Amino acid sequence: MHYTAELAKKDPEAVTVFIGPCVAKRYEGINDPLVDFVMTFEELDALFEASNIKVQECAAATFDHLPSAEGRGFAVTGGVAAAVNAVVNGRVEIKPICINGIKPAMLRLFKMYPKGKNPGNLIEMMTCEGGCIAGAGVVCSAKKTVKDVGKFAAQAAPITSMNKDENKE
Ligand code: SF4
Incomplete structure (x- = not known):
């Protein structure tokens, strides 16, 4: 999380949001100076629901670097x-x-x-x-x-x- 945020912050306009599975990681994220916002997957799901965003219908994004x-x-x-x-x-x-x-x-x-x-x-x-x-x-x-x-x-x-x-x- 920290090093990904560090990479993202090379763009001065970048806003970093850590999305994780629990409050423990949420806590870790909120205490990281390079992470601007945190949320759980459940909160992200609620946001999608409230905004009527259907992930299955969204265009797939391309990545500069694929993880292993x-x-x-x-x-x-x-x-x-x-x-x-x-x-x-x-x-x-x-x-x-x-x-x-x-x-x-x-x-x-x-x-x-x-x-x-x-x-x-x-x-x-x-x-x-x-x-x-x-x-x-x-x-x-x-x-x-x-x-x-x-x-x-x-x-x-x-x-x-x-x-x-x-x-x-
Ligand atoms: S408490 Fe959080 S970090 Fe630990 S195993 Fe569960 S989901 Fe992963």
């Missing part, structure tokens, strides 16, 4: 760890532990880490079970969204094919 497959897939549990793994690209062995939702079994796993008993070396913390696709401010069921995000990610190139030079360093 991992960049598209991070919002599903396991996606952040997969993105880190792709960027590290074998230079270090990544053994991710995904905390998938705040529930007793996950908290027990999390508490093992400071005791040195956790088998992983990277913790991905998803407060919402399923990941950010299940945030309190989203409008679709996580079950449906996980499939849609998977399809959306599969349409993009993997990080390893995008940052070849960077990954050699």
Whole structure:
């Protein structure tokens, strides 16, 4: 969010709006000096409804730069760890532990880490079970969204094919 806002702000006329899945991210956005406005997907949906905007009928926008497959897939549990793994690209062995939702079994796993008993070396913390696709401010069921995000990610190139030079360093 911050670095995307930084890119956008290279245009002095740019107004940045962070749209996210929950109040936690909303809070993070509102405290970022490069983010002008924040809203959740639910609020955006309400805005579309009130303005009678049908997203399906809008013309598709083109992008200057397309995100990677991992960049598209991070919002599903396991996606952040997969993105880190792709960027590290074998230079270090990544053994991710995904905390998938705040529930007793996950908290027990999390508490093992400071005791040195956790088998992983990277913790991905998803407060919402399923990941950010299940945030309190989203409008679709996580079950449906996980499939849609998977399809959306599969349409993009993997990080390893995008940052070849960077990954050699
Ligand atoms: S996991 Fe849930 S609480 Fe955490 S950032 Fe994603 S939507 Fe927000």
